[in-house]
Amino acid sequence: xxxxxxxxxxxxxxxxxxxxxxxxxxxxxxxxxxxxxxxxxxxxxxxxxxxxxxxxxxxxxxxxxxxxxxxxxxxxxxxxxxxxxxxxxxxxxxxxxxxxxxxxxxxxxxxxxxxxxxxxxxxxxxxxxxxxxxxxxxxxxxxxxxxxxxxxxxxxxxxxxxxxxxxxxxxxxxxxxxxxxxxxxxxxxxxxxxxxxxxxxxxxxxxxxxxxxxxxxxxxxxxxxxxxxxxxxxxxxxxxxxxxxxxxxxxxxxxxxxxxxxxxxxxxxxxxxxxxxxxxxxxxxxxxxxxxxxxxxxxxxxxxxxxxxxxxxxxxxxxxxxxxxxxxxxxxx
Numbered sequence: 001x002x003x004x005x006x007x008x009x010x011x012x013x014x015x016x017x018x019x020x021x022x023x024x025x026x027x028x029x030x031x032x033x034x035x036x037x038x039x040x041x042x043x044x045x046x047x048x049x050x051x052x053x054x055x056x057x058x059x060x061x062x063x064x065x066x067x068x069x070x071x072x073x074x075x076x077x078x079x080x081x082x083x084x085x086x087x088x089x090x091x092x093x094x095x096x097x098x099x100x101x102x103x104x105x106x107x108x109x110x111x112x113x114x115x116x117x118x119x120x121x122x123x124x125x126x127x128x129x130x131x132x133x134x135x136x137x138x139x140x141x142x143x144x145x146x147x148x149x150x151x152x153x154x155x156x157x158x159x160x161x162x163x164x165x166x167x168x169x170x171x172x173x174x175x176x177x178x179x180x181x182x183x184x185x186x187x188x189x190x191x192x193x194x195x196x197x198x199x200x201x202x203x204x205x206x207x208x209x210x211x212x213x214x215x216x217x218x219x220x221x222x223x224x225x226x227x228x229x230x231x232x233x234x235x236x237x238x239x240x241x242x243x244x245x246x247x248x249x250x251x252x253x254x255x256x257x258x259x260x261x262x263x264x265x266x267x268x269x270x271x272x273x274x275x276x277x278x279x280x281x282x283x284x285x286x287x288x289x290x291x292x293x294x295x296x297x298x299x300x301x302x303x304x305x306x307x308x309x310x311x312x313x314x315x316x317x318x319x320x321x322x323x324x325x326x327x328x329x330x331x332x333x
Contacts, residue, residue: 003079003097004104004130006318011106011130013097016076019043020095020106023321030081032108033092034059034173037323047074049083051119051206052091055173058202070119086110087121088275089174090203096124105289106130109322111274112281113145115178117207121277123288131286132322133296134276135254136304142254142278148271149182152250155269157187159248160226167244169233169267170252172196174275176230177203179252183228185210191224193231193240221245236265254278286313298322 005012010022010029019026025042032038032048034055039048041060048056050067057065068074070093073082083093088109095106105126112121156166170176176196183190190212192200197214213219215229224244233251235241254274255261262270277285282304286294294315296305301317308315 002104002128003099003102004106004128006320011320013076013079015099016079016081016097018076018079018081020097021108021322028076030095031056032086032095032106033089035089035109035171037321038108049091049093052093054202054205055091055199058199059173084124085119085122087112087115087118090118090177090206092118092174094124096126102127104128104130105291107132107285109134109276110285111277112285113142113277115145115275116181117177117203118174121285123285125290127291128293128295129286129289129291130295130297130318131282132276133282133299133301133304135274135278136282136296136300136307138279140254140257140278141280142272142274145182145273148252148273149179152179152182152252152271153184153187155248155250156183156228160188163226163246165224165226165244165247166228166250167231167235167241167247168228168250168252169231169236170273171275172199172232175252175273176200176232177207177209178273178275180209180212180230181207183210187228189213189227191215191219191227191229193229193235195232196230233265236267 009024011020018028020030021032021038022029028045029043030047034052039056046065053065053067068083073080080098082096086092086094097104103126105124109132110121114120159166170179172195192212192214249267250269251265251267252271252273256270256272294308294313296317297320305315305317
C-alpha cells in the first residue's frame with residue numbers, strides 16, 4: 001500500500017490516520033494553505049504552517065488548529081511530517097511525509113517566482129511528488145513580475161491624470177496582497193473592498209503593506225476619483241462597482257495570457273500575474289526533488305503527465321477536488 005492514497009475524502013495517510021487538504025470533514029487534517037479548495041470547514045482538528053493559522057481561522061471560523069514552523073518535523077504514529085515553503089501565498093506549504101525511508105511530498109499549489117510576500121519555494125527531496133499542473137503547458141512562461149508591477153503603476157498614474165478610478169481585481173488571499181505590496185502609494189490613495197481589506201488586515205501582522213482605506217457606505221465618488229481600488233473579481237458589473245463612478249478596470253491572473261480570457265472578463269487592462277508555477281517552474285521544481293514518481297492532480301494533468309513520462313519520470317494523473325486558477329476568473333476566491 002502506498003504511503004499516501006487518494007480517497008473519497010481526500011489524500012489519506014493510513015499509517016497516521018490523517019488527511020492532507022481533505023475535501024470532506026475528517027478527524028485530523030494537514031492543510032497546505034488557506035484557499036477554499038484546500039482548506040475546508042468541517043474537520044475536528046487542523047494542523048498547518050503557523051503563518052496559515054490566522055488565515056484559516058479567519059476563513060473557517062471557530063476551529064481547533066495548531067501551527068508548525070517551516071521544516072519542523074512532527075510524528076504521527078511513526079510517520080514523520082513537516083511543512084516546507086511553497087511560495088504560492090503567505091503561509092502556503094508543501095507537506096512532506098516519511099515512513100520507513102519512503103518520502104512523499106504533496107505540494108498543494110506552488111510557484112517558483114519570488115513575490116515579496118510569501119516565503120520562497122524550497123525544493124524537497126522525495127521519491128514521489130504530488131504536483132499541481134495548473135499551467136502545465138509550454139505556452140505558459142511568466143515575464144519578470146517587476147515589469148508587470150511597473151505596468152500596473154503606470155496604468156494607475158495615467159488614469160489619475162484623466163480623473164478616472166483604477167479598479168484592480170484579484171484573489172482576496174494572496175493575489176491582492178501581492179498587488180498591494182508593489183503599488184506606488186505616491187501616486188494616490190489605495191482603497192479596498194471589504195473582502196480584500198479584511199484578509200489584508202489578517203496578514204499585516206506578518207507583512208509590511210502600504211496603507212489602505214476601506215470603502216464604506218459613507219465613501220463618496222469624489223474621494224475615490226483618480227485613486228486605486230483593490231477588489232475581488234466578483235465585483236465586476238455589480239451594484240458595488242457602479243458606486244465607484246467612472247473606472248478603468250484591470251485584472252491580474254495567469255489566465256490573462258490568453259486573449260479569450262481577457263474578452264470574457266471584459267476588462268480594460270489585463271495583467272499576467274500568477275500565484276502558480278509556469279511551465280519552466282513546474283519542470284525545475286520536479287527536477288529539484290530528485291523524485292522518480294510524479295502524480296499530477298489539477299490543471300493540464302494529462303498533457304503534463306504525458307510529457308513527464310516521455311522525459312523519463314513515472315508519471316500519472318489523479319482526479320481531486322482542487323481547483324486550478326481558472327476559478328479566479330469567475331469567483332472572488
